[in-house]
Amino acid sequence: MGSTRGVKFIQSAAPSLSSGAEERKMKKLWTCKIGETEFDQHGMDAPMRRAVRDAYLAITGKEPDFIFSGWAGKLDEIEREIVTEQAAKVRP
Numbered sequence: 001m002g003s004t005r006g007v008k009f010i011q012s013a014a015p016s017l018s019s020g021a022e023e024r025k026m027k028k029l030w031t032c033k034i035g036e037t038e039f040d041q042h043g044m045d046a047p048m049r050r051a052v053r054d055a056y057l058a059i060t061g062k063e064p065d066f067i068f069s070g071w072a073g074k075l076d077e078i079e080r081e082i083v084t085e086q087a088a089k090v091r092p
Contacts (some may be wrong), residue, residue, distance in 0.1 A: 032052075033073055033075060033079065035073070037083070037087060041071045045069065045070065045071070048069060049067055049069050052067060052069070053067060
């Protein structure tokens with residue numbers, strides 16, 4: 001875990017919801033999955049986190065309380081199908 005300007009960067013799996021109150025809190029979360037199928041991500045964590053933090057600050061006018069990120073994300077079944085279908089359209 002690192003920290004920049006008071007923002008905690010935590011690389012972790014998504015938290016599980018334990019109650020209705022927690023679920024309502026989680027509605028304030030924005031998620032994004034971005035990547036390539038063949039990509040060397042070495043050294044790319046900090047620039048990506050900074051870009052997301054800066055965009056959040058520009059949009060909301062305040063620092064995020066936390067940022068969860070990392071290159072170990074997974075696509076769900078529907079997302080994998082979309083990526084596979086798009087890749088098939090691009091290939092000759």
